[in-house]
Amino acid sequence: MEPDRRRTLVLHPLTQEVYHVPNESLLHDSNHPVVMPYDAFEKMGATGQLSGERLLHHDRAQASSFNVSQIVAVRLRQRGASSGGRPTYAWASRMVRRRRRRPAARARRAPRAARSLTH
Amino acid sequence: MMRARARDDEQVTRLSFKGVAGGRLIGQEFLWLWPPGKAYNAYQTRLDKRRRNPDQRALPIDEVEPTINHMASVPGAMLGPDDIDGAVRVPPEELTSSQRFFVMCIKPQQTLFPRRPLSDLWTQRVSAIIDENQMAARQGGKWTLHNSVQRLLLLRSKRERPDEDGCLLRRSTRHRTATATATAVSMVFTNSSAAQPPPAAPAAPAAPAAPAAQPQGRRECDAEQKVHAKIAHRRVVNRSVRKAVQAACWADLPEELLTRILCVRLGDALASPHLVADARDCILTLRRVSMGTLNLVDRFVGAQVASLFDATRECLKDGRSSSSSSSMPVVAARARALGLGMTDVLRLGAHRIALRPDDTRTVPDWRWYLELRREAQARHGHATLVHKPTHATSALYDALMQRHRFLEPHVWGCRFREGDSSSGFDHAIADELDIRPHMHETAGVGG
Numbered sequence: 001m002e003p004d005r006r007r008t009l010v011l012h013p014l015t016q017e018v019y020h021v022p023n024e025s026l027l028h029d030s031n032h033p034v035v036m037p038y039d040a041f042e043k044m045g046a047t048g049q050l051s052g053e054r055l056l057h058h059d060r061a062q063a064s065s066f067n068v069s070q071i072v073a074v075r076l077r078q079r080g081a082s083s084g085g086r087p088t089y090a091w092a093s094r095m096v097r098r099r100r101r102r103p104a105a106r107a108r109r110a111p112r113a114a115r116s117l118t119h
Numbered sequence: 120m121m122r123a124r125a126r127d128d129e130q131v132t133r134l135s136f137k138g139v140a141g142g143r144l145i146g147q148e149f150l151w152l153w154p155p156g157k158a159y160n161a162y163q164t165r166l167d168k169r170r171r172n173p174d175q176r177a178l179p180i181d182e183v184e185p186t187i188n189h190m191a192s193v194p195g196a197m198l199g200p201d202d203i204d205g206a207v208r209v210p211p212e213e214l215t216s217s218q219r220f221f222v223m224c225i226k227p228q229q230t231l232f233p234r235r236p237l238s239d240l241w242t243q244r245v246s247a248i249i250d251e252n253q254m255a256a257r258q259g260g261k262w263t264l265h266n267s268v269q270r271l272l273l274l275r276s277k278r279e280r281p282d283e284d285g286c287l288l289r290r291s292t293r294h295r296t297a298t299a300t301a302t303a304v305s306m307v308f309t310n311s312s313a314a315q316p317p318p319a320a321p322a323a324p325a326a327p328a329a330p331a332a333q334p335q336g337r338r339e340c341d342a343e344q345k346v347h348a349k350i351a352h353r354r355v356v357n358r359s360v361r362k363a364v365q366a367a368c369w370a371d372l373p374e375e376l377l378t379r380i381l382c383v384r385l386g387d388a389l390a391s392p393h394l395v396a397d398a399r400d401c402i403l404t405l406r407r408v409s410m411g412t413l414n415l416v417d418r419f420v421g422a423q424v425a426s427l428f429d430a431t432r433e434c435l436k437d438g439r440s441s442s443s444s445s446s447m448p449v450v451a452a453r454a455r456a457l458g459l460g461m462t463d464v465l466r467l468g469a470h471r472i473a474l475r476p477d478d479t480r481t482v483p484d485w486r487w488y489l490e491l492r493r494e495a496q497a498r499h500g501h502a503t504l505v506h507k508p509t510h511a512t513s514a515l516y517d518a519l520m521q522r523h524r525f526l527e528p529h530v531w532g533c534r535f536r537e538g539d540s541s542s543g544f545d546h547a548i549a550d551e552l553d554i555r556p557h558m559h560e561t562a563g564v565g566g
Contacts, residue, residue: 016448019200045225074184088186091158092150
């Protein structure tokens, strides 16, 4: 199947499986992502700290104010009668990882001892 | 043939790095859910702001109140796709390479309350400052908030930075084989930290450790010094003999067994959650022992890194590693265990060496792997290392409850009925502490 680049995906927090979220479950999606620097993304991804509010908090530290257009409402699955039949929602955000800066010149070079062994 | 293969590998590596990891903005398709409590708090804060400033216009998102009552489908974890209406699982094969790379960069979240990283030292700093201030207050000094903040800022500026292994490849000059063998033997058989320094010479009981530095006029001490020097020399000889015996035992082991021991030790060092210095010292020390060990270390480390590199490329291409039959999370976990980020893994193929001297197959250079790992460590510091609890939470809870019951039985003792196993009350401990009669008296049960 041809991969669709425009569909909305969400990651399972434990199994890392990818799920598709239909557009009918999204409200007020202005497609305005939080732009993350590469290092911050790598650090948060490596420590398991990626979540919507942390992304916005990071963006708020960069900018001065809280951007409401970066929030998407996601309709939740109904379970039992706790909601009284009304649809319930959670908030979510989108994120884009910024391009990484080029590695340092020293790192791009071959290690000193390795040059003699490289064919 | 060999050059063409190396060129192809290099081209694939370059394409992978630029096309997948470094060329585009990636990840916009993914949604990141807020925890319900924090979303509700932000919503209420926004409502309060609008109440105070009536001029502020309402936005569409203000009409959607996030629920706070929703229980996650996985207790203790964040909201996930199981909680979203209409979410459908997507097989990894249907994702693009960029999406697969993005997913592999992210560590699965185990809990809503992640452990603090080792670099997070604010509790120690605050405790130290409070202790200092209290001591100063007792001694008649002033204890002010301003003073505390100043000290925090001062400590922050002087905070230790993560270990910079600038001498990673400069220390590769060979030392004496005997020293390396002894260090390797102690490293392998005692299973101690690879970063341990080689054993120092035994300290002489008195000054004669450096007899040349003694003033010549003190002839009355010469005889005593010679005795001490002989004793120190005998200790050194004994230790050397002991090491030689250990080395001989090591060398007499069957080759297959010795290979397994060395590979297990190398694997432990590579997957060490500590600093890159552990892996570096283990590799360098074992390579100094002999040519056989050197070849073994090069092949083992090279094969490990090559396996990871190939599995990552296959996962990015097909969504699954066919050679190692591993899924994307498994391969990503392997990369994290070896101390590398996914971008670093894609850069592994930049420098390769032959697997064997007479072999055309090449593997990523282990020196390049150490260099990339050192870079990753310099970027993250200790952020990926977390505090680990020394006791089980249940044991801590039991100890706390026992303390409460012992100190305040009139408060805590009457809340649990005798024989109620679900309460978690340890009646044997109650008998041992002799608090049961008091409990019964307090509860009006009568013992």
